[in-house]
Amino acid sequence: MTILITGATGRIGRHLVTRLLDDGHHVRAITRHPATAKLPESAEIVRGDLTDLDSLRDAFAGIEALHLITFGGDDGADLTNGAEIVSLAHESNIRCVSVLAGWGTTSIEEALRNSSLDWCRVEPVEVMYNTRDWEEEIRTHSTVSTLATYPSTMVHEADIAAVAAFALTQDGHTGQSYRVTGPEALAPAERTAILADVIGRPIRHIQLTEAQERDRLAAHGFGDDYVEFGIHLATNPPEAANQVCDTVPRITGRPGRTFAQWARENATNWWTRPRHDPA
Template identity: 60%
Template sequence: MTILVTGATGTVGRHLVEQLSGAGHRVRALTRDASRARFAPDVEVVEGDLTDAASLRAAFAGATAAHLITFGGDDGADLSNGHELVALAAESGVGRVSVLSGWAPTSVEAALRASAIGWTLLAPVEFMSGALEWAPEVKDSGTVSTLATFASAVVHEADIAAVAATALTEDGHAGRTYHLTGPEALTPQDRVRLLAEALGRDIAYVHLTEDQERERLRAFGYPQDYVEFGIQLATNPPAQAGDVHDTVEAVTKHPARTFAQWAAEHTDHFRA
């Protein structure tokens, strides 16, 4: 059985490739740039672009399961060619698909729902890796500055991958939508405290005004519409942001990883 992992060099994809390969499965990793792959020798790396279904025939050929992401291209826009991708998957003999869903359904989810393929949708809340955005400020000034104060049940990317791996290799997950969270809801200030403990140094939390947050987001080079989206998210977060679900443990039979674990694994990113 060959499992195709799209977005293989991404935050979740890399974990998924490593977990599947480590469990002895035959893995084919799709990336637009094979030089970025750096996987174990037994992982087959193929190049292709999700926005161009014609470039993916070799990637899907002989695959029996696939993990799909719903965005592509240089701008990371939602895929509009989901029907082509799903038709190619079905034609190639793919019988199981896991999908990493975003804020809203895309053409990929719609095409899967209309297909005969057994699909599983992964709907994570905020990724723990979002804290990497704080790294430059922590290095430079020992502070973390944000507008948001709401609690979020942030989830470890490796746990998202673990649920995907289970859905791709075991029966009983077709037609399911899994809401994925970590084991606790944490405010940004909570996460800063846990990160400071992992680093063994003080980190000050700075609460920004809306105008200061706009300035911070613009400094990352984000377009104005994304900046305003960030403001709305910080001031009017989704009602379910702090809801904790036991889905990770229920599906994988392992407890969800904590933010303290994530912080301990990523201290090098925050050291000057």
């Protein structure tokens, strides 16, 4: 099967490209910057931009299945041209589509609902890769500071890709909306302890107040709207944030990867010794 992957150089897209290649499929990977894609040599890499329909026409030609992300451009904003993208998929005789869903419905999902394409939605709750936001603080202070205390069923990027791969290449997924989680719900303090165990040195979790979290986000250059969104999310988590779903084992036939496994795979990101003692 010939499959086109959008978002191919992203943290989930890379796993999906590799998974499909390993399964023997021909993978066409679309990126705005082919020269720096660093994807497997066996992938066909083409230039394209989801915000520019004309740049997609050649990429869509001869494709049997398509994996879509719902954002694009330099700012990663939600795509507003979903109707045009889905129409091009029709014209290109693409029949099967998987969509990596974000926080809300975008023009991509709206257009697919009004189409005759076979499509399904893959919705990760929270991606383990987000933990890399802690890297600099761990390296420099051996601490992790958060306002949030709630357990989250974070999911490994490779497991999200595996569910998408099955949806693209196997029958029976049309019309499904797959909520994808990891196999356990862990609070930030618990994830901090796992990271400390993996890298073999103490890391202290610091519980922030709302005022401290506002100061921390503002110091990173985030605007007021984003700061307040961060505060709201930390103090009012989604109701399903700590609910483990069986999607990964049910669809792929294997257990979901644990946070400890993800930490071991990414351990080199945390190995640099702190430049000074933690406060």
